[in-house]
Amino acid sequence: xxxxxxxxTYAQLVALTDSRLxxxxxxxxxxxxxxxxxxxxxYALSFLTLILITAMGALGLNILTGFTGLxxxxxxxxxxTGAYAYAIAxxxxxxxxxxxxxxxxxxxxxxxxxVGAPSLRLKGLYLAITTMAFxxxxxxxxxxxxSLTNGARGIRVRHPDLLGVGTAGDVAxxxxxxxxxxxxxxxxxxxxxxxxxxxxxxxxDNDIAARAMGINLQSYKLLAFATSATMTGLxxxxxxxxxxxxxxxxxxxxxxxxALAILIVGGLGSTLGAILGTVFIVLLPEATxxxxxxxxxxxxxxxxxxxxxxxxILYGLVIILFLRFQPRGLVGAWHDLKRAWVNWPxxx
Amino acid sequence: xxxxxxxxxxxIAIGAVYGxxxxxxxxIYKSTGLVNFAQGEITMIVAYIAWTIATxxxxxxxxxxxxxxxxxxxxxxxxxxxxxxxxxGEPVFSTVMVTIGLAVILRSSITFIWDAYPHAxxxxxxxxxxxxxxxxxxxAQIAVVGTLLLLLAGFWLFFRYSKFGVAMRAVxxxxxxxxxxxxxxxxxxxxxxxxxxxxxxxxGIFFAISYDLSxxxxxxxxxAFPATILGGLxxxxxxxxxxxxxxxxxxxxxxxxxxxxxxxxxxxxxxxxLMIRPFGLFGERDIERV
Numbered sequence: 305x306x307x308x309x310x311x312x313t314y315a316q317l318v319a320l321t322d323s324r325l326x327x328x329x330x331x332x333x334x335x336x337x338x339x340x341x342x343x344x345x346x347y348a349l350s351f352l353t354l355i356l357i358t359a360m361g362a363l364g365l366n367i368l369t370g371f372t373g374l375x376x377x378x379x380x381x382x383x384x385t386g387a388y389a390y391a392i393a394x395x396x397x398x399x400x401x402x403x404x405x406x407x408x409x410x411x412x413x414x415x416x417x418x419v420g421a422p423s424l425r426l427k428g429l430y431l432a433i434t435t436m437a438f439x440x441x442x443x444x445x446x447x448x449x450x451s452l453t454n455g456a457r458g459i460r461v462r463h464p465d466l467l468g469v470g471t472a473g474d475v476a477x478x479x480x481x482x483x484x485x486x487x488x489x490x491x492x493x494x495x496x497x498x499x500x501x502x503x504x505x506x507x508x509d510n511d512i513a514a515r516a517m518g519i520n521l522q523s524y525k526l527l528a529f530a531t532s533a534t535m536t537g538l539x540x541x542x543x544x545x546x547x548x549x550x551x552x553x554x555x556x557x558x559x560x561x562x563a564l565a566i567l568i569v570g571g572l573g574s575t576l577g578a579i580l581g582t583v584f585i586v587l588l589p590e591a592t593x594x595x596x597x598x599x600x601x602x603x604x605x606x607x608x609x610x611x612x613x614x615x616x617i618l619y620g621l622v623i624i625l626f627l628r629f630q631p632r633g634l635v636g637a638w639h640d641l642k643r644a645w646v647n648w649p650x651x652x
Numbered sequence: 653x654x655x656x657x658x659x660x661x662x663x664i665a666i667g668a669v670y671g672x673x674x675x676x677x678x679x680i681y682k683s684t685g686l687v688n689f690a691q692g693e694i695t696m697i698v699a700y701i702a703w704t705i706a707t708x709x710x711x712x713x714x715x716x717x718x719x720x721x722x723x724x725x726x727x728x729x730x731x732x733x734x735x736x737x738x739x740x741g742e743p744v745f746s747t748v749m750v751t752i753g754l755a756v757i758l759r760s761s762i763t764f765i766w767d768a769y770p771h772a773x774x775x776x777x778x779x780x781x782x783x784x785x786x787x788x789x790x791x792a793q794i795a796v797v798g799t800l801l802l803l804l805a806g807f808w809l810f811f812r813y814s815k816f817g818v819a820m821r822a823v824x825x826x827x828x829x830x831x832x833x834x835x836x837x838x839x840x841x842x843x844x845x846x847x848x849x850x851x852x853x854x855x856g857i858f859f860a861i862s863y864d865l866s867x868x869x870x871x872x873x874x875x876a877f878p879a880t881i882l883g884g885l886x887x888x889x890x891x892x893x894x895x896x897x898x899x900x901x902x903x904x905x906x907x908x909x910x911x912x913x914x915x916x917x918x919x920x921x922x923x924x925x926l927m928i929r930p931f932g933l934f935g936e937r938d939i940e941r942v
Binding site for chain 1: 687735738742744745746748750752753756757759764874878881885912915920922923926927930
């Protein structure tokens with residue numbers, strides 16, 4: 305039994321993990337994720353791809369809301385900006401997909417600075433309302449700029465060829481998403497243990513104290529906005545390719561709420577939580593559908609007629625129930641379970 | 653000139669609806685310190701209940717309004733008791749997220765309880781167009797402005813002179829001291845939720861009479877945000893006037909600059925107001941002490 309952790313150097317303190325077991329199982333998981341697309345059917349594979357894309361978006365929001373404590377209801381704004389940046393560059397101008405992804409990272413970052421700058425003076429609720437307003441303004445700008453965005457008609461996006469490797473097939477596209485999600489995961493993990501990440505957390509916990517410690521609030525808040533928007537924008541580009549069609553309707557405001565629901569369900573501020581929350585939220589509607597149709601065949605029909613509405617109700621319920629009964633999210637539950645396992649039969 | 657007047661008049665009318673909703677926001681913010689994201693959804697549900705009463709029981713104006721207001725009180729109290737009170741003492745982020753969750757649930761339940769099609773709320777009055785000079789106005793549009801002014805006066809008197817009003821201000825100013833003075837904070841919260849949902853419900857009914865009922869009526873709540881931000885989140889009266897200003901701006905911007913601008917005029921205004929006067933026109937400036 306591990307009876308405590310003794311850390312002697314700073315390097316040990318900030319290491320990603322001190323456990324060989326964690327590295328081993330992570331490698332196994334990675335291998336499974338790489339091989340799984342070859343064996344899953346198309347329906348299950350679409351869920352895997354969606355989880356990878358959503359995880360990236362959730363990690364992006366986690367930097368802003370989880371680490372820095374800036375509540376954003378406008379995450380869908382960054383998502384849609386990234387999707388359009390990619391779609392316009394690749395489908396309209398015929399540029400290389402690399403340029404598309406680069407733009408999908410840069411354009412939302414610039415947009416986030418525009419939102420972030422006036423929001424610097426605001427906290428909590430006011431910030432949430434401003435970011436929400438921003439996402440509506442973005443939608444309107446996209447609809448008005450018809451020459452660039454085709455207005456309400458949207459833009460068709462094809463699966464890209466990267467370095468001569470086509471990702472037209474679902475398996476190849478899923479691998480592409482896996483690469484992006486992994487990059488986002490390591491970026492977040494490493495950011496969290498660097499000076500910048502510690503500054504973000506300090507701002508979240510007490511901004512006045514953080515300022516007294518020499519953290520420049522304005523530049524760090526803007527940095528949090530930009531990092532988050534970059535990651536979310538790339539997720540948006542992938543989501544656009546996944547939908548194979550980019551339009552304002554494809555990115556409803558509900559996505560902003562879904563992203564916050566993921567963080568709450570997983571556990572706010574935890575990278576592992578963002579991943580667990582993503583898996584939970586993406587699979588929740590499907591799992592509910594399976595349970596319902598197993599219990600009574602007739603209720604399955606509800607999901608075909610009111611699928612979108614039922615999904616929203618589920619998200620709402622999950623948000624409320626988790627905040628009420630498990631505010632630390634799935635990660636909190638996992639930690640409790642681990643402690644109970646190690647200490648059994650003692651309480652602590 | 654006629655075009656301008658027509659825009660201004662209908663702007664004030666829709667602004668009065670926003671103003672009523674914004675007063676609901678402010679009433680809750682003032683007493684509980686949180687923004688109720690489900691305000692627009694409550695408006696919509698009360699309007700749908702009014703429509704159900706009108707089509708099944710009786711189309712009489714008095715019956716429908718009394719029934720709808722009673723339903724609004726019950727709805728407000730139920731939400732406070734079942735959903736919000738267990739969250740007392742939790743961080744603001746959590747409680748606000750709970751109202752967002754509630755909003756999503758209420759919004760989607762409309763299509764399950766009722767249906768996804770627009771309906772006309774016909775109470776026999778208010779839908780007719782009254783001509784004043786060259787202007788055409790619906791009766792309900794005039795009535796909603798009148799109601800807003802009446803309620804503004806009522807709220808002012810309530811906060812100024814009634815025991816509950818003073819108690820609400822006390823809870824808003826400092827809930828611990830208020831508790832020590834023997835004020836029950838949870839009762840105050842319950843009253844605030846009931847009052848806010850009644851005000852929102854009235855706005856919903858007027859909106860449904862002047863325009864139509866539809867499942868996207870909850871967007872009124874989003875439109876009322878700018879109003880309450882402009883007026884000051886903690887100022888009930890300011891929010892009411894903020895609504896009229898936002899309605900005017902939106903309609904004039906829509907009339908002269910195009911309908912795309914109309915939808916976001918309010919949101920652009922939010923950003924501008926928050927940059928210049930984050931506490932709104934009539935709100936109290938927050939002073940942060942270390």
